[in-house]
Structures are given as C-alpha cells and as structure tokens.
Amino acid sequence: MRDGVGMVDERVLGAFETVPRHLFLPEIAAETAYQDEAIVTKRDVDGQAISSSSQPAMMALMLDQLGLAPGHRVLEIGAGTGYNAALMYELVSPGGEVVSVDIDADLVAGARENLASAGCRGVDVVCADGVAGHPERAPYDRIIATVGVWDLAPAWLDQLAPGGRIVAPLDLGGPQRSVAFDAVDGYWAGRSALPCGFMRLRGAFAGPERTDVLDCETGLTITLPRGGSLDRQAVLAAFTEPPVRRDSEVTVDSREVFGGLGLWLAIRGSGWCTLSESAAARRSHLSELSLSIGERWLTAGFSATDSLALLGRQDTLTALGYGPRGAELATALAGEIRAWDAAGRPGGAGLRVDAFPASTSDSVIAAHSLVRRRKSRRRPRPDPARPDGQLGESSPIRPSGELADRYVLDKTHTRLVLSFT
Incomplete structure (x- = not known):
C-alpha cells in the first residue's frame, strides 16, 4: 500500500x-x-x-x-x-x-x-x-x-x-x-x-444519477450522472448501424480519459454518460471502442434520448456517433477533446473546488475568486479561445454565462466553484 x-x-x-x-x-x-x-x-x-x-x-x-x-x-x-x-x-x-x-x-x-x-x-x-x-x-x-x-x-x-x-x-x-x-x-x-470512485449515497439525498441496463444478455449498462430520459430500444438499434466517426487528433491514455478529460467533458455538457459491459459476454457492443479492459468493457461520451457519441480507444482518440443525432454529438465530443488539449489538459493536481451556500450570488463568487487569484499570483495561462494565443486571465473552463474564469456547478444546497491552478 x-x-x-x-x-x-x-x-x-x-x-x-x-x-x-x-x-x-x-x-x-x-x-x-x-x-x-x-x-x-x-x-x-x-x-x-x-x-x-x-x-x-x-x-x-x-x-x-x-x-x-x-x-x-x-x-x-x-x-x-x-x-x-x-x-x-x-x-x-x-x-x-x-x-x-x-x-x-x-x-x-x-x-x-x-x-x-x-x-x-x-x-x-x-x-x-x-x-x-x-x-x-x-x-x-x-x-x-x-x-x-x-x-x-x-x-x-x-x-x-x-x-x-x-x-x-x-x-x-x-x-x-x-x-x-x-x-x-x-x-x-x-x-x-x-x-x-465510491458507491453512491442511497436515499432521498442520492442525487439525480440513474443507471439503466440496456441489454441483459451482455450486461450493457449506461449511467447518466445528471439523470434524464433514454430510449432503450432506439439506443440498441443505433448500435446495429455503422457509427459516424469524428477524429480528435488528440492522443491520450485511459487515466487521462477518466481523469482530466472526463472531468472536462462532464462539467461542460449536460449529456455526459458512461457505458460498461461484461467482458465475458459472447457478443459485445463495446469491445471495439472500450477504453478500459478488466471484468467489464468501459467507455464514456455524450448522450441524447435516442443517440450517443462514445470515445473510441484508437491511439488518436475518436468520437463515434450512433443514432439520429450521432453525427452532431460526435462532432461536439471531438471538439471538446480538442479544446481540453488546447487548454493544457487541465483536471489533474491543479484542480481546486470551493463550496458556497446555494444563495451566494455570482458577484460574490467572482469577487472571491479575484482575491484568491491575486494572492496565489499564478502565471496566466494561454487562452485557447483567443486566436493569437496570447496570455489571458481566463482559466481553461469557459462555460456560457458571466463566470468565464471558473466553472460553477450548482447543487441543491451549495454552489461548487471549480478552478485550475
């Protein structure tokens, strides 16, 4: 140990x-x-x-x-x-x-x-x-x-x-x-x-996460961290058709996928999902695109009600789209992979998470973050959103809205502020 x-x-x-x-x-x-x-x-x-x-x-x-x-x-x-x-x-x-x-x-x-x-x-x-x-x-x-x-x-x-x-x-x-x-x-x-990675709290405080078994024979399971609807039959039918491929031109290992990249994708989109399947099954939906091989095949990506875009395991990470919106989701997924790479691959040791009461305003959070940034005197990162590549004050996470130098994840009782140093 x-x-x-x-x-x-x-x-x-x-x-x-x-x-x-x-x-x-x-x-x-x-x-x-x-x-x-x-x-x-x-x-x-x-x-x-x-x-x-x-x-x-x-x-x-x-x-x-x-x-x-x-x-x-x-x-x-x-x-x-x-x-x-x-x-x-x-x-x-x-x-x-x-x-x-x-x-x-x-x-x-x-x-x-x-x-x-x-x-x-x-x-x-x-x-x-x-x-x-x-x-x-x-x-x-x-x-x-x-x-x-x-x-x-x-x-x-x-x-x-x-x-x-x-x-x-x-x-x-x-x-x-x-x-x-x-x-x-x-x-x-x-x-x-x-x-x-811990088992989730059960009961009334469990949160919106849902896990559905899509195929009992292979153990194909999807987890939707933010809940939402999914058409099981439509998704299974989508797997029977060739996927739409979008290459990211970014090379990663599985630790980065479920570390920094996974965090980036999860907080920048509402459709983040993970899929797993028994590696012992006679047939598999995931074996050709799995990013982790143990007792279960494992991959992740974006989901919609009847469509998916999943990460492939090629040397250069690929987004594979399935279903009516597969091309749209795969394009978005590949774009986010490139944005994460351009931002310096954040999400590892530099992650900081602060928690504020849910009633805290954006202006208070912005003022707090400015004071902390001045105290840390960190060197500004190149801003991936600027075509000239000049140094800027923004952090890698750039959600829509006013708080462009950090990411605010709103929960029921707290507002979590994620930033990178």
Missing part, C-alpha cells in the same frame, strides 16, 4: 499497521483482506454492490486529507465494516471520539461486532440516515463521508465546528473527487481534490 499513496502522514500509515483489516472482513480469507483492493461486502436484490470495504490506499489518502489529531471529535457518514472508524479512533486517541452513522441496520450490527472483535470500544455506531448527521454529539472537528455524495448535506455543514474540516467523495457532474474543505468565513475552502 505504501507504494500507492505517496507522501502520506506516517501516523496514518502506522494506523493501518496497528488495526488488523481481516478482523473487519470475517468471511474473507486473510490473504485477500490484506490486498490493496476494495472488497464488496453487500449486494442488493439485483446483485448490485451497495457496500464495500474501500481500497486501503484510497482510505489512507482520505485520512491524510482529513488531518486527524488526538482529541478530535469525528463524524463518519457510512459505517461499512467499521474498519475506517477503527483507523480514525487510533488517530484521534487519546481523548478523541468517533461517531459512525449508517442507514442499514445489518451493516451497523456487523460494524459493532467487528469493532468489538478488534477490541476497539471507543467508536459509537449509530443506525440512522447519515444525511442528518448526528446532532447529539455535535459539533465535530472533522466529518468524513465514505460514500459518493451529490451535494454537501446542510446538517454536516451545520454540525462542523468553526475551523473544522470535511472530506467527501463529491460528484462533479459524474466524475468523483475526494475533496477536503476547511470551514472559513462564509464558505468552505477546498484544500485538495483527489480522483476516486
């Missing part, structure tokens, strides 16, 4: 050496428990995974983001097996407290049993909807969500102590980033944002 986490606090790594993971996975072989992999621990009636023990390397990175210290009071949203709570209790001892909340009674019971088996008696596991937090023990110095969330719940922000920190795998139009926020005057300042 050490090889995959970089410069992580030694106290965090020490906690993993102290707290035995296999005790929190009693039905899993010990040698499997100590692999640096996520392990599914619960599925729903349809066989979809709904709970897991997260990959240890990702857990370490998020705990490092959280910045725990002895004496901290911590709220965890999503108990899982109890392993993460045990690690946190090790880091906040002596004098600290950990409260872990989960909506599933069986997971709560299992986490309590696992914690008792490990001799960790300083964690309080509560059966409740984590969206409400746990006001009885508030305020908390640190709050962490271990499930993917569409928005920051008001209760979490209300229960965060002044100067506290919250870490959450946050939906940014489809792609997730584990974002660490510090509570400051009037907003939550982003400290770091790391790529991640």
Whole structure:
C-alpha cells in the first residue's frame, strides 16, 4: 500500500499497521483482506454492490486529507465494516471520539461486532440516515463521508465546528473527487481534490444519477450522472448501424480519459454518460471502442434520448456517433477533446473546488475568486479561445454565462466553484 499513496502522514500509515483489516472482513480469507483492493461486502436484490470495504490506499489518502489529531471529535457518514472508524479512533486517541452513522441496520450490527472483535470500544455506531448527521454529539472537528455524495448535506455543514474540516467523495457532474474543505468565513475552502470512485449515497439525498441496463444478455449498462430520459430500444438499434466517426487528433491514455478529460467533458455538457459491459459476454457492443479492459468493457461520451457519441480507444482518440443525432454529438465530443488539449489538459493536481451556500450570488463568487487569484499570483495561462494565443486571465473552463474564469456547478444546497491552478 505504501507504494500507492505517496507522501502520506506516517501516523496514518502506522494506523493501518496497528488495526488488523481481516478482523473487519470475517468471511474473507486473510490473504485477500490484506490486498490493496476494495472488497464488496453487500449486494442488493439485483446483485448490485451497495457496500464495500474501500481500497486501503484510497482510505489512507482520505485520512491524510482529513488531518486527524488526538482529541478530535469525528463524524463518519457510512459505517461499512467499521474498519475506517477503527483507523480514525487510533488517530484521534487519546481523548478523541468517533461517531459512525449508517442507514442499514445489518451493516451497523456487523460494524459493532467487528469493532468489538478488534477490541476497539471507543467508536459509537449509530443506525440512522447519515444525511442528518448526528446532532447529539455535535459539533465535530472533522466529518468524513465514505460514500459518493451529490451535494454537501446542510446538517454536516451545520454540525462542523468553526475551523473544522470535511472530506467527501463529491460528484462533479459524474466524475468523483475526494475533496477536503476547511470551514472559513462564509464558505468552505477546498484544500485538495483527489480522483476516486465510491458507491453512491442511497436515499432521498442520492442525487439525480440513474443507471439503466440496456441489454441483459451482455450486461450493457449506461449511467447518466445528471439523470434524464433514454430510449432503450432506439439506443440498441443505433448500435446495429455503422457509427459516424469524428477524429480528435488528440492522443491520450485511459487515466487521462477518466481523469482530466472526463472531468472536462462532464462539467461542460449536460449529456455526459458512461457505458460498461461484461467482458465475458459472447457478443459485445463495446469491445471495439472500450477504453478500459478488466471484468467489464468501459467507455464514456455524450448522450441524447435516442443517440450517443462514445470515445473510441484508437491511439488518436475518436468520437463515434450512433443514432439520429450521432453525427452532431460526435462532432461536439471531438471538439471538446480538442479544446481540453488546447487548454493544457487541465483536471489533474491543479484542480481546486470551493463550496458556497446555494444563495451566494455570482458577484460574490467572482469577487472571491479575484482575491484568491491575486494572492496565489499564478502565471496566466494561454487562452485557447483567443486566436493569437496570447496570455489571458481566463482559466481553461469557459462555460456560457458571466463566470468565464471558473466553472460553477450548482447543487441543491451549495454552489461548487471549480478552478485550475
């Protein structure tokens, strides 16, 4: 695990050496428990995974983001097996407290049993909807969500102590980033944002994302992060016709596709989608254009009700259009790929995410961003929208509207401001 986490606090790594993971996975072989992999621990009636023990390397990175210290009071949203709570209790001892909340009674019971088996008696596991937090023990110095969330719940922000920190795998139009926020005057300042992929929060706060199975035989599945309608039969029929091809003349690897490029495409358009299919199926819709090969073929692109444009896996990234609007969508997709490349391929380590209350005006956000930009004294980037290629003040993300030097992603309770340094 050490090889995959970089410069992580030694106290965090020490906690993993102290707290035995296999005790929190009693039905899993010990040698499997100590692999640096996520392990599914619960599925729903349809066989979809709904709970897991997260990959240890990702857990370490998020705990490092959280910045725990002895004496901290911590709220965890999503108990899982109890392993993460045990690690946190090790880091906040002596004098600290950990409260872990989960909506599933069986997971709560299992986490309590696992914690008792490990001799960790300083964690309080509560059966409740984590969206409400746990006001009885508030305020908390640190709050962490271990499930993917569409928005920051008001209760979490209300229960965060002044100067506290919250870490959450946050939906940014489809792609997730584990974002660490510090509570400051009037907003939550982003400290770091790391790529991640967590099972989504269930319940009323789950967000608009929908996942549909298009072909049961091959397991062809589409995920629409922003919801919307889809004509299943029309899409399947579109796959039977040769696609319209639009070459981007941009070369990428799969990490960039589902990293910086994926984020760019997701936040600049309303139709971002991902498709996957079983690699073991006798026939496949995706094998010739998949960007990831494991147990499932995987690709992504833009969708409309009856049409798709998907990313192909050629050395030079290609947009392939299917259906009545396939050519239109493929042209748009290829154009965005070129725009991302011209902008310097943003979306990696330079991403910053700040969160403001939903009532915050554009003018307040613009003023805040101007002050922060002056403080950082960053060198302006070449503006891809200017034909002379001169340096400009705009960031790579240029949505329509007044806020052309950043991207504002409006949620229900917050406005997320994405910028690149």
